[in-house]
Amino acid sequence: MHEWTPDLDELAAAVLDYASERAKRPKDPRWGAKDAAELAAAIEGAVSPEGIGGHAALDIFRDTLLPACRPNDDPMMLSYVPTAPSIAAVLFDMVVGASSIFAGHWEAGAGAIAAENQALRWIMDLAGFPATAAGCFVSGGTAANLAALVTARHRWRDRNEPSGRPLAVLATDGAHASIDVVARVMDVELIRVPADETGRMTAEALESTLEASEHLEPVAVVTSAGTTNAGVVDDLDGIASVCERTGLWLHVDAAYGGGALASTTHRGELDGIERADSFGIDPHKWLFAPYDCAAILYRDPAMAAHAHAQQAAYLDAVDRDEANPADLSLHLTRRARGLPLWFSLATNGTRAYAEAVDTALRLAHDVAERIRTHERLELVLEPTLSVVLFRRLGWDEDAYTAWSERTARAGTALVVPTRWRGEMCLRICVVNPRTDPADLEALLADMTS
Numbered sequence: 411m412h413e414w415t416p417d418l419d420e421l422a423a424a425v426l427d428y429a430s431e432r433a434k435r436p437k438d439p440r441w442g443a444k445d446a447a448e449l450a451a452a453i454e455g456a457v458s459p460e461g462i463g464g465h466a467a468l469d470i471f472r473d474t475l476l477p478a479c480r481p482n483d484d485p486m487m488l489s490y491v492p493t494a495p496s497i498a499a500v501l502f503d504m505v506v507g508a509s510s511i512f513a514g515h516w517e518a519g520a521g522a523i524a525a526e527n528q529a530l531r532w533i534m535d536l537a538g539f540p541a542t543a544a545g546c547f548v549s550g551g552t553a554a555n556l557a558a559l560v561t562a563r564h565r566w567r568d569r570n571e572p573s574g575r576p577l578a579v580l581a582t583d584g585a586h587a588s589i590d591v592v593a594r595v596m597d598v599e600l601i602r603v604p605a606d607e608t609g610r611m612t613a614e615a616l617e618s619t620l621e622a623s624e625h626l627e628p629v630a631v632v633t634s635a636g637t638t639n640a641g642v643v644d645d646l647d648g649i650a651s652v653c654e655r656t657g658l659w660l661h662v663d664a665a666y667g668g669g670a671l672a673s674t675t676h677r678g679e680l681d682g683i684e685r686a687d688s689f690g691i692d693p694h695k696w697l698f699a700p701y702d703c704a705a706i707l708y709r710d711p712a713m714a715a716h717a718h719a720q721q722a723a724y725l726d727a728v729d730r731d732e733a734n735p736a737d738l739s740l741h742l743t744r745r746a747r748g749l750p751l752w753f754s755l756a757t758n759g760t761r762a763y764a765e766a767v768d769t770a771l772r773l774a775h776d777v778a779e780r781i782r783t784h785e786r787l788e789l790v791l792e793p794t795l796s797v798v799l800f801r802r803l804g805w806d807e808d809a810y811t812a813w814s815e816r817t818a819r820a821g822t823a824l825v826v827p828t829r830w831r832g833e834m835c836l837r838i839c840v841v842n843p844r845t846d847p848a849d850l851e852a853l854l855a856d857m858t859s
């Protein structure tokens with residue numbers, strides 16, 4: 411198992427061949443059956459004392475298992491937040507796996523961490539974060555939010571005597587569901603700031619919510635730079651002023667919308683992010699990295715290290731003056747999951763990123779324009795980034811659901827209904843520059859014919 415035998419040359423070629431073909435053509439039949447008994451039968455005996463051999467296992471994956479998944483890089487995957495990893499990033503992911511890098515501490519992973527930090531610096535420069543800022547790659551936006559809020563609480567405790575009031579964080583109900591879970595994990599209260607009619611948190615609403623929350627001890631405000639459901643960006647600049655005045659930690663959840671930092675047309679929507687104490691961004695959403703690649707960036711990384719660094723006798727040899735990603739979030743062992751992004755940036759250049767992000771934005775705004783002028787369709791909200799919420803006039807909830815299921819089963823597209831202020835509607839989220847405008851046009855035609 412640990413010796414290279416001649417037959418492994420062939421297996422390696424087959425695996426590489428398969429992976430490259432998949433990267434070339436992310437659209438394949440993928441809306442297949444997910445019947446648990448069928449799947450169990452297909453893999454029956456694969457894990458056995460003798461094994462079945464790599465070629466047979468690869469066949470099962472290609473023919474049965476992947477078709478029973480819904481890889482999110484299908485250009486017509488338009489629900490949730492899809493993904494669209496670049497080919498270079500996908501290929502390099504295999505290299506990362508083959509390299510066994512422990513990227514928690516500089517001492518073990520310096521080369522990988524240096525490259526990851528170069529990619530993070532690019533993101534921080536786009537955001538306008540100072541040269542002293544730093545961060546690390548984490549598994550997802552949920553992990554980034556948790557790391558940020560744990561650091562915020564740590565800073566509050568560092569600066570304040572306990573008041574006896576329960577600690578709290580503030581967010582609108584448009585903030586990602588993970589904020590609710592993070593608050594529960596941290597055992598802090600979650601105060602909801604009412605959003606305005608477009609779904610944004612404003613400075614005024616934050617201030618009046620703070621006034622009404624004197625029985626609690628707020629430590630942080632979580633803003634969204636692109637809510638998951640509607641792509642709404644809170645008033646980051648106005649909220650930053652409130653946070654500066656009150657000493658609250660400002661976290662920006664840019665897990666989805668952070669891709670727009672690279673845009674030449676929509677970067678301005680995220681103005682104010684440069685004033686945050688921390689922001690999270692998911693390159694596996696809109697910066698063309700494969701799963702799982704998110705990042706958390708801190709204005710003051712020393713505070714994050716105070717909150718997170720693991721200390722033990724067996725870690726005494728770790729040089730804490732170096733950049734140690736393990737110190738900046740809840741992890742120790744860490745895959746160098748930022749390397750595929752770095753490799754792709756180095757391969758393609760940052761201009762290609764701006765173009766790809768702009769393409770997705772243009773696709774979404776073109777769809778919005780079609781909807782705006784269509785007699786049977788209506789925008790629910792003017793899109794800010796690349797999420798479009800709209801209604802099909804004349805449809806009830808059953809009609810939305812039936813159309814969505816039929817379209818998914820036919821393999822045409824995945825567009826699941828969502829709700830805005832309780833009303834069911836349709837939602838399209840475009841991050842994939844490979845999405846064909848003609849396919850989007852055909853989708854609208856299908857729902858209006």
Ligand SMILES: Cc1ncc(COP(=O)(O)O)c(C=O)c1O
Pocket residue numbers: 491549550551552553586588634636637638663664665666667692704
């Ligand atoms: C705005 C936002 N924040 C956080 C998350 C959670 O990210 P992850 O699924 O990578 O944990 C998401 C996921 O869609 C998101 O859209």
